[in-house]
């Protein structure tokens with residue numbers, strides 16, 4: 001195998017040394033995804049080995065060694081990048097450490113899988129994209145919802161013309177993780193650590209999903225708002241952002257709870273004349289992890305919500321005796337469903353989407369097609385988020401700048417011009 005991985009000789013599979021930076025929620029999920037690869041995708045011929053982890057919280061570094069099974073662990077991410085047995089790096093810290101660590105990983109020649117939205121703003125994400133391009137390292141970004149079988153099917157129904165000309169979309173990410181007013185002030189609520197709020201944390205997923213499924217967003221008109229203006233402090237590296245603290249010391253919320261935009265798509269194969277709305281909230285009451293997309297075309301429409309991950313609704317045609325929606329269950333003909341379950345309604349879960357993401361990363365790394373979210377796609381997503389932030393400041397429509405090399409698993413759309 002190329003890229004410096006070592007064949008262990010026993011079954012022909014090549015050992016891939018994994019380095020993990022930050023052992024929070026996503027750090028654990030990346031680890032489990034690498035571990036699943038030889039079982040779910042044996043044809044890749046990759047046998048990940050957990051080499052070294054780092055987390056500034058000592059108990060989390062110890063957990064990486066003692067529970068997750070990394071051979072070595074410490075507080076300093078530089079130890080991971082300097083370890084000669086580390087072939088790939090997962091970067092799963094809070095957003096404020098992403099630029100420094102990812103640029104250092106690129107300079108060390110280590111391919112990396114980094115969590116969304118990458119930087120705190122578009123400038124930081126652009127720096128990471130530039131470093132990866134210069135170093136020529138493969139990248140992957142944690143836009144895991146792309147891998148849902150229903151999402152892959154809806155994307156096909158657009159690309160093969162089944163839905164007709166796309167007229168409009170509606171996509172939301174309604175989360176309730178901070179709906180409780182005494183919900184913890186984790187790093188996600190502080191500009192220094194997160195950058196924006198629901199915009200970067202949640203609308204980033206919406207923007208990536210819409211651009212992956214439908215096509216490039218060309219301009220936006222937006223608003224941001226904050227619903228709960230102070231919360232009880234949660235120290236970095238403890239608890240989760242779902243925690244509720246009854247008698248804690250309060251501090252101000254520094255970023256948005258809610259982000260919304262009208263969008264006009266840039267001209268593209270499936271987007272000419274299309275418009276839509278995108279919206280995200282972290283304080284909504286009711287939905288919990290409601291990432292949803294509705295796509296409307298002249299011949300049909302389709303809608304999916306992550307809360308019903310294993311199904312989507314489809315309407316084909318404008319009338320007739322069966323007018324309206326049919327519920328389609330995820331099945332072996334959709335995306336990578338059959339890798340996880342043998343028949344419909346046996347239900348995949350969130351972790352499985354991370355396994356698919358790891359597969360796309362390792363496929364590209366071993367010379368196959370580049371189907372996952374790359375740092376360049378994430379840079380394009382960040383351009384949309386920057387336009388949303390700017391529009392919320394001045395109330396005007398803002399065009400979205402186009403970056404080089406963002407492909408969303410298709411041909412480059414760099415030649416697209418904005419309406």
Ligand SMILES: NC(=O)c1ccc[n+]([C@@H]2O[C@H](COP(=O)([O-])OP(=O)(O)OC[C@H]3O[C@@H](n4cnc5c(N)ncnc54)[C@H](O)[C@@H]3O)[C@@H](O)[C@H]2O)c1
Pocket residue numbers: 021022023024025026027054055056057060075077092093094095097115116117118142143144201236237238240
């Ligand atoms: N793809 C998704 O669906 C998804 C879901 C949740 C989070 N995320 C992203 O993943 C990233 C991490 O989120 P999380 O929920 O896992 O966070 P978390 O709070 O669970 O974990 C963050 C970890 O980073 C550690 N850390 C802080 N500073 C560090 C440093 N300088 N060096 C090393 N470690 C450090 C903390 O101690 C903590 O263990 C964020 O960028 C977030 O946006 C993505």
